[in-house]
Amino acid sequence: MKQVLVFLTDGFADWEASYVCAELNKPNSGYQVKTIAVDLEPKTSMGGLRVLPDYDMSTDLALLDIPMLIVPGGTGWSDPINVQAKELIQHCFEREAGVAAICDATTFLGRHGFLEQHNHTSNSLPDLKLGAPNYSGDEHYVEAQAVVDRQLITANGSAAVEFTKLILEKLNVYQGEVLEQWYGIFKNGIISA
Known part of the structure; x- marks a missing residue:
């Protein structure tokens, strides 16, 4: 089973990856969610959840079949210790694995030159430029x-x-009408008959 990695920092925004982790961990998705951080010490989310990472940056990344790296935002992206994440992000780009970043994690990508060759968004352009000079x-x-x-x-x-x-x-977990129904439920509370 392919492993989708979620990069954790202390202060990670737990809700930003919660929907996708729940869907990817379903038995029929073809994927399993694993966490990675700079070290194997527990990481505490903004919501107070303590998570013990499965992998750290000493892991031989070549041994992992990574179809996607998910990078939630949070309060930890300005901590210099998390600069090590750029190694993992670069690894994924070089192997054409997906990289999915949200909120302040997009600023981290901007700070390290990962956005310039792709269409992208962030919290706002002024905020991105402030955080990534x-x-x-x-x-x-x-x-x-x-x-x-x-x-x-x-x-x-x-x-x-x-x-x-x-x-x-992107991971082909849901497509077409099934994907639209999923989106309708979680975005608008609409359940099709």
Whole structure:
């Protein structure tokens, strides 16, 4: 079974990956969610959930078949210890694995030059430029809740459902009408008869 990795920092925004993790961990999805962090110490989310990472940055990434890396936002992306995440992100881009970043994780991607070659979004363009002073991808910035461009998915912090929808579609977990029904339920509370 392929493992989708979720990168955790102390202060990660637990709700931003909650919808997608629940769907990917269903027995028929073909995927299993595993967590990774800079070390194996427990990480505490903004909501107070303590999570023990499955992997750390000493893991031999070549041994993992990673179809997607999910990078939630949160309060930890300005902590210098988490700069190590760029190694994992680069690994995924080089192997054409998906990288899905939301909220302040998009600022981290912008800070390290991962956005310039893809259409992308973030919390706002001014916020992105403030948090990533070397960012130069203005011409690829899209004012949208969530954006997919090749293997990169980005979303603003209010778009956990849209973020999940794009990931589920990219990983071929749900498609077409089934995907739209899922989205309708979680975005608008609409259950089709």
